[in-house]
Amino acid sequence: MDRIEIDWNAAWQKAREGFSQGSDSSFWDKRAPAFARHVKETDYEKRFLDLMQPAPSWSVLDFGCGAGTLAIPLARRVASVTAVDFSRVMLDLLRQSCREEGITNVTPLHGSWDDDWESLGIGSHDAVIASRSLVALDLREAITKLDRAARRSVHISSLVGDGPQDRRIYEAVGRTLVSGPDYIYLYNLLYQMGIRATINFITHREWKVYGNLDEALEGNCWMLKDVTREELGLLRRYLAATLQAHGSGWRMPEPRVVRWALISWEKDTE
Ligand SMILES: C[S@@+](CC[C@H](N)C(=O)[O-])C[C@H]1O[C@@H](n2cnc3c(N)ncnc32)[C@H](O)[C@@H]1O
Structure with a gap:
């Protein structure tokens, strides 16, 4: 039987059609204060770091860092963190937390998946993470950029099923939730790119x-x-x-x- 070859990057792009929400920085600028407040209500970042096991000597790139969900706890455990986001409000909140908590080894950078990372001066790092932020339309290019920036390891967290969306909210207004593409596109594309990755699931009860x-x-x-x-x-x-x-x-x-x-x-x- 012939092998069926699926172009997972094209499949991702097709599945993302109609899911433009969150692809512009103004959406995140507006959401930033509430997001930063509520993100502290779960142990997601602890579970992420337990699986990542960063070493004290490492420099880490956190792409799509938000207000510092991982950048802040990481900064206490590693030598330095370069934290990139395209939302200026998220970056302001990150700077504020660093000031309040006396953290001096985080470098916030304004940038996007689509930018030229060399011009941004992102450089290379021991580990590279993208936590809940890999929403680039060209998934292959985004993975290539993350992989190129990493000297030791890459860690990406991605949606499973509905992800953070709540069906109850959709039903309350008479809409039906149609979820966008989830982690399985990413995993298959990595396989096609010759990258043998491992998957762990982080499950939490959000209340x-x-x-x-x-x-x-x-x-x-x-x-x-x-x-x-x-x-x-x-x-x-x-x-x-x-x-x-x-x-x-x-x-x-x-x-x-x-x-x-x-x-x-x-x-x-x-
Ligand atoms: C769900 S939040 C995740 C924040 C943080 N990493 C976490 O896990 O809590 C997604 C973040 O990705 C950022 N983001 C989305 N699209 C981006 C893009 N094209 N370039 C850079 N950052 C982006 C948003 O501004 C937001 O801060």
């Missing part, structure tokens, strides 16, 4: 606590691209009827199980 209804609305409406005033009304009513008191805040009656695939490979140094 966000909101201070009030407005915060809950803001913390969920990012999922709804081009949300209308009517949908916002529906979502507000749904949340008001569904959220339950928890401590001094509010949360959903059930947590949501979120899975990430952590895909890693060692550079061939022989």
Whole structure:
């Protein structure tokens, strides 16, 4: 039987059609403060670092660093971190955390997957990570850039299924959630590129606590691209009827199980 050859980069691009949300920096600029607050509610970064096992002498590149979910804890464990993101608000929040926590070995850089990394001065690093940030349209090129920048290892975390999206929010406004391409495209493309990677899954129960209804609305409406005033009304009513008191805040009656695939490979140094 003939082998079926799938072009996984083309398949990724096709599957991403219609998933433009999050591909411009203004989306992340707007989301940054709430994202930075809620990201601290899980042990995702601890699980990522336990699997990565960074050594104290390493320099690490964190691409799509956000407000420093990994860059900040990494900075305490390694020699230096170069943290790149295309959202200036995320980078400002990262700088603020570094100042507040007395961290001096993080270099924030403004840049994108599509930029020329040489001109950005990204350089090479012992380890390279892209945590929940590999949304480039040209996946092959993004992998090549990450691989080229790494001297020892690369670690990418990617969506599994619905990822951080919550079906309940879609249903509340009468929409159906159609998830974008997940980690399996990435893993197959790596195979095609001759990169033998390992996969670990990071699973956590997400149970966000909101201070009030407005915060809950803001913390969920990012999922709804081009949300209308009517949908916002529906979502507000749904949340008001569904959220339950928890401590001094509010949360959903059930947590949501979120899975990430952590895909890693060692550079061939022989
Ligand atoms: C889900 S957040 C992840 C942040 C952090 N790495 C984490 O795991 O919490 C995705 C990040 O990727 C960044 N990002 C998305 N597209 C990007 C692009 N084309 N170039 C650079 N950064 C990008 C966003 O600005 C955002 O900070």
